[in-house]
Amino acid sequence: MEFIKRGEKKARAIIRANVLLLADENYSDKDISKILKIHKQTVWRIKKRYLKEGLKHLLEEKPRPGQPKKYDEKHNAEIIATACTSPPKGRKRWTVMLLTSEINKKKGFKTLNRETVRLILKKNETKPWLKRMWCINKIDAEYRKKMYDVLDLYMLPYDPKRPVVGIDEKPKQIIGEKRKSIQMKPGKPEKTDYEYVRNGKVNIFIAIDHKAGKRDVKVTDHRTKKDFAVYMKHLVDDILPSADVIRIVADNLNTHNKTSFYETFDKKEAERLLEKIEFHYTPKHASWLNIAEIEINVMDTECTGRRIGNKETLIEEVQTWMERRNKERKKIRWRFSKEKADKKLSKYYVT
Numbered sequence: 001m002e003f004i005k006r007g008e009k010k011a012r013a014i015i016r017a018n019v020l021l022l023a024d025e026n027y028s029d030k031d032i033s034k035i036l037k038i039h040k041q042t043v044w045r046i047k048k049r050y051l052k053e054g055l056k057h058l059l060e061e062k063p064r065p066g067q068p069k070k071y072d073e074k075h076n077a078e079i080i081a082t083a084c085t086s087p088p089k090g091r092k093r094w095t096v097m098l099l100t101s102e103i104n105k106k107k108g109f110k111t112l113n114r115e116t117v118r119l120i121l122k123k124n125e126t127k128p129w130l131k132r133m134w135c136i137n138k139i140d141a142e143y144r145k146k147m148y149d150v151l152d153l154y155m156l157p158y159d160p161k162r163p164v165v166g167i168d169e170k171p172k173q174i175i176g177e178k179r180k181s182i183q184m185k186p187g188k189p190e191k192t193d194y195e196y197v198r199n200g201k202v203n204i205f206i207a208i209d210h211k212a213g214k215r216d217v218k219v220t221d222h223r224t225k226k227d228f229a230v231y232m233k234h235l236v237d238d239i240l241p242s243a244d245v246i247r248i249v250a251d252n253l254n255t256h257n258k259t260s261f262y263e264t265f266d267k268k269e270a271e272r273l274l275e276k277i278e279f280h281y282t283p284k285h286a287s288w289l290n291i292a293e294i295e296i297n298v299m300d301t302e303c304t305g306r307r308i309g310n311k312e313t314l315i316e317e318v319q320t321w322m323e324r325r326n327k328e329r330k331k332i333r334w335r336f337s338k339e340k341a342d343k344k345l346s347k348y349y350v351t
Contacts (some may be wrong), residue, residue: 002107008302013060015036015038015046016046016050016058016059017059018036018041019032019036019038019046019047020046020050020055020058021033021046022036023043023047025331029043029044029047034039043096046058056229057236075109075323076120076124077104078103078109078119079099079103079117079120080120080121080124080126080169082103083099083101083121083126083128084126084128087128088102093128093131094127094128094129095115095129096117096118096121097114097236099117099121099128100112100114100117103117111213111330118179119243120157120226126326130176131304133167137348138348138350139345139348139350140203140350141348141351142283143283143284143286144349146280146281146282146283146286146290147282147283147286147289147341148338148341149280150249150280150282150289150290151289151336151337151338151341152338153247153249153280154291154334154336154340155268155337158211158212160212160242160243160245161242161243161244161245162243162245162246162247163209163211163212163240163243163246163247164209164210164211164247164249165207165208165209165240165246165247165248165249166207166208166210166248166250166290166291166292166293166295167205167206167207167208167235167248167249167250167256167291167292168205168206168224168250168287168290168292168296169203169204169206169253170203170204170206170296170300171201171202171203171204171206171223172201172202172203172204172219172308172314173198173200173201174198174199174200174201174306174308174309174310174311174314175196175197175198175199175307175308176196176197176199176309176310177192177193177196177197177307177309178193178195178196178197179195180191181193192307196307197309199310200311202218202219202220202221202311202314203221203222203223203227203233204217204218204219204220204299204304204318205217205218205219205220205223205227205228206292206293206295206296206299207235207239207292208292208294208295208332209240210291210294210295210331210332210334211331212329212331213325213326213328213329213330213331214329215295215322215325216234216235216239216322217299217317217318217319217321217322218231218234219311219314219318223254223255225254225263225264226258226260226263226264227255227263228260229260229261229263229265229270229273230262230264231260232248232260232273232277233265233273236276243276244276245276245277245278246276246277246278247280248277248278248280249280249281249282249290249291249292249318250279250280250284250290251281251282251287251290252281252282252284256279256281257279257294258270258274258279261273261274284285291332291334294332295332298325299318299321301317302321303317303321304317304318304321
């Protein structure tokens with residue numbers, strides 16, 4: 001009885017134990033087979049095995065030989081090695097079916113099936129159809145210097161006179177519907193025609209003062225040096241006029257520099273604006289350090305990641321989205337510090 005009540009047991013072992021318990025209570029083989037819903041011959045074999053081998057061996061599972069393995073570890077290694085190579089010409093990536101077909105062409109593989117390949121890939125955590133983008137190869141002293149500079153800025157306490165503002169831009173295609181969508185109904189999703197109309201492309205500037213929970217979004221026709229300089233003037237004079245210095249975090253796009261101001265404004269105006277701007281650049285291939293990237297992803301998820309047919313509607317939509325976010329003072333909590341960077345990225349550091 002203790003055997004049945006305690007711990008996890010195999011179903012077969014529990015049935016054998018119950019057969020013995022019922023037999024000990026003088027139930028017939030016929031009654032036991034009905035109670036446990038097993039064949040009478042099974043009851044007889046269990047009792048016979050008990051008399052021959054004893055209780056301990058009866059309740060233990062004997063190893064089952066099963067069908068001998070057709071493929072050993074050497075074969076498995078060959079499958080994994082093939083999955084880690086480039087796919088055949090004319091194919092974008094490996095699939096289980098393609099891998100099975102190619103492997104069966106090799107010596108020693110003639111009866112390999114799809115399920116075997118799938119299980120081998122799963123066991124070795126190999127997914128040849130999966131690809132992840134990663135830009136970091138080696139992190140030199142210049143990369144670390146810029147990374148530390150930006151991370152130090154993010155860790156500083158908030159200063160409204162010297163706000164840290166991430167700035168970035170995003171191209172956006174203006175795409176209209178060729179046919180009117182069918183509205184959603186209970187039990188039926190909205191239906192949108194696959195055809196669409198291209199109505200041009202615009203640019204969206206976004207600036208985020210993440211500790212204040214304040215952002216600004218502006219739609220422009222282009223993203224030239226002039227567009228950048230004019231937007232920065234808007235940021236200085238209209239959005240953060242009370243700031244002594246705006247510490248800008250930007251990537252290395254060729255428009256994000258002082259020459260844009262001198263090519264757009266006269267020298268006096270350019271110098272006036274630049275006196276209120278302090279540029280801090282993310283390293284190359286490290287735009288993830290720009291907090292504006294996070295806000296752009298939020299904007300795409302909540303607002304712009306859909307078909308919008310004209311510029312006027314886009315401006316109205318992003319303006320409404322921005323006003324709501326600002327009213328709710330939505331902030332971004334940046335947690336990636338220099339210490340975490342060193343711990344996570346030190347294996348890429350070079351002197």
